[in-house]
Amino acid sequence: MHAFQFQTTPNVLSEVGSTAKIGEIMAKQGCKKVAFVTDKIILELGLAAAALDSLKAAGIDAHIIDDVVPDPPESMVLTAVEEAKAAGVDGVCSVGGGSSLDTAKLIAVLMNSDQPIGEMYGVGLVTGGRLPLVLAPTTAGTGSEVTPISIVTTGTNEKKGVVSPQLLPDWAILDAELTVGLPPAVTAATGIDAMVHAIEAYTSAHKKNILSDTLARQALELLGANIETACSDGKNREARSAMLLGSMLAGMAFANAPVAAVHALAYPLGGHFHVPHGLSNALVLPHVLEFNMPSAEGLYAEIGPLIFPELAGKSDSEIGQGMIDGFKSLGPKLGMQSTLAEVGVNHNQLPMLAEDAMKQTRLLVNNPREMTYDAALAIYTAALN
Numbered sequence: 605m606h607a608f609q610f611q612t613t614p615n616v617l618s619e620v621g622s623t624a625k626i627g628e629i630m631a632k633q634g635c636k637k638v639a640f641v642t643d644k645i646i647l648e649l650g651l652a653a654a655a656l657d658s659l660k661a662a663g664i665d666a667h668i669i670d671d672v673v674p675d676p677p678e679s680m681v682l683t684a685v686e687e688a689k690a691a692g693v694d695g696v697c698s699v700g701g702g703s704s705l706d707t708a709k710l711i712a713v714l715m716n717s718d719q720p721i722g723e724m725y726g727v728g729l730v731t732g733g734r735l736p737l738v739l740a741p742t743t744a745g746t747g748s749e750v751t752p753i754s755i756v757t758t759g760t761n762e763k764k765g766v767v768s769p770q771l772l773p774d775w776a777i778l779d780a781e782l783t784v785g786l787p788p789a790v791t792a793a794t795g796i797d798a799m800v801h802a803i804e805a806y807t808s809a810h811k812k813n814i815l816s817d818t819l820a821r822q823a824l825e826l827l828g829a830n831i832e833t834a835c836s837d838g839k840n841r842e843a844r845s846a847m848l849l850g851s852m853l854a855g856m857a858f859a860n861a862p863v864a865a866v867h868a869l870a871y872p873l874g875g876h877f878h879v880p881h882g883l884s885n886a887l888v889l890p891h892v893l894e895f896n897m898p899s900a901e902g903l904y905a906e907i908g909p910l911i912f913p914e915l916a917g918k919s920d921s922e923i924g925q926g927m928i929d930g931f932k933s934l935g936p937k938l939g940m941q942s943t944l945a946e947v948g949v950n951h952n953q954l955p956m957l958a959e960d961a962m963k964q965t966r967l968l969v970n971n972p973r974e975m976t977y978d979a980a981l982a983i984y985t986a987a988l989n
């Protein structure tokens with residue numbers, strides 16, 4: 605068995621209603637005034653209320669930063685850091701989707717560091733420490749609460765990642781109640797994102813290991829069995845809990861066995877066209893699976909039946925093809941768009957997308973089959989209509 609390293613968030617609290625314990629948790633970490641990072645929709649829906657009440661009850665001031673938008677731009681992150689510095693916070697807490705959590709993680713490291721954000725993009729480049737950090741996801745998708753990753757959109761519409769262990773929070777708070785009102789379109793997109801995390805972790809070229817494999821398999825069982833119910837019957841708390849748990853397990857897996865070409869080809873769609881992250885993944889997923897098949901068919905055959913139980917007992921190539929077909933029909937079944945044309949991409953823009961995808965070298969090195977510009981262009985072309 606090959607040597608491996610595994611890191612994750614040290615404390616996980618999974619309990620319905622658990623955001624009401626955030627105040628107590630942050631007080632134990634010595635916090636007196638925290639940056640509370642979220643977005644306006646979350647505040648309006650009242651999803652932050654229990655956490656804010658608990659902070660108040662614990663004698664902690666909350667400085668609310670609610671300017672987060674999807675695919676957080678670097679400029680927004682830097683403005684939020686200035687605001688948090690001016691407020692003099694000594695901790696960071698976030699209740700929100702991946703965009704809020706990723707922003708909170710960067711605020712926590714940038715607060716007590718002079719290192720410019722531009723020097724942090726890449727793997728293992730953050731030099732300082734961070735403030736106490738507690739994260740509660742309101743989507744079941746990114747797994748950001750257990751990953752050492754923040755994704756930011758830079759001035760050139762490129763999505764870049766800061767990947768450093770300092771970004772792992774002290775606590776991940778899983779409160780499925782927060783996801784009960786998640787609209788079907790967001791449930792579908794974020795759920796597919798989580799599935800892609802597990803699939804890409806399982807086929808990751810260099811760092812997959814027995815722990816990431818175990819987590820990815822369990823994640824795919826939970827996500828595969830519950831994504832349709834979570835979309836069609838949002839109030840089904842069993843399905844919501846399973847999705848949130850599945851997304852966290854997938855996050856733990858890909859934090860240690862990194863994602864690859866699906867994400868590399870998805871990011872330019874988010875950067876240029878603001879296609880939601882999970883939908884971007886869903887649009888390229890079947891075509892990347894098809895491209896990877898010659899190198900990863902055996903691994904896909906191991907996980908295909910976990911997602912689509914009807915594939916059990918079939919040959920490796922039948923399972924591979926079954927996964928491609930299964931994902932091609934799952935998107936529309938969940939009400940998602942299924943072609944790049946439907947999200948506003950035209951044929952002339954494909955070379956630009958392929959060029960940008962090839963810049964995601966941090967991700968492409970993990971792909972089971974070597975990606976080239978020509979292959980990326982062919983994948984986008986296949987996904988167009």
Ligand SMILES: NC(=O)c1ccc[n+]([C@@H]2O[C@H](COP(=O)([O-])OP(=O)(O)OC[C@H]3O[C@@H](n4cnc5c(N)ncnc54)[C@H](O)[C@@H]3O)[C@@H](O)[C@H]2O)c1
Pocket residue numbers: 643645646649651673674675676700701702703704706742743745746747748751752753754755782783784785786787790794797881882
């Ligand atoms: N850090 C990581 O490891 C990691 C992994 C994958 C993706 N990402 C990044 O995360 C971001 C995407 O995050 P996301 O998919 O969670 O979405 P998001 O945070 O961008 O939110 C999408 C929309 O859903 C709304 N929303 C969120 N929770 C809701 C709820 N419970 N009810 C109603 N509306 C709700 C938000 O207000 C927003 O309008 C992207 O920038 C992506 O690149 C990060």
Ligand SMILES: [Fe+2]
Pocket residue numbers: 746797798801867881
């Ligand atoms: Fe993702």
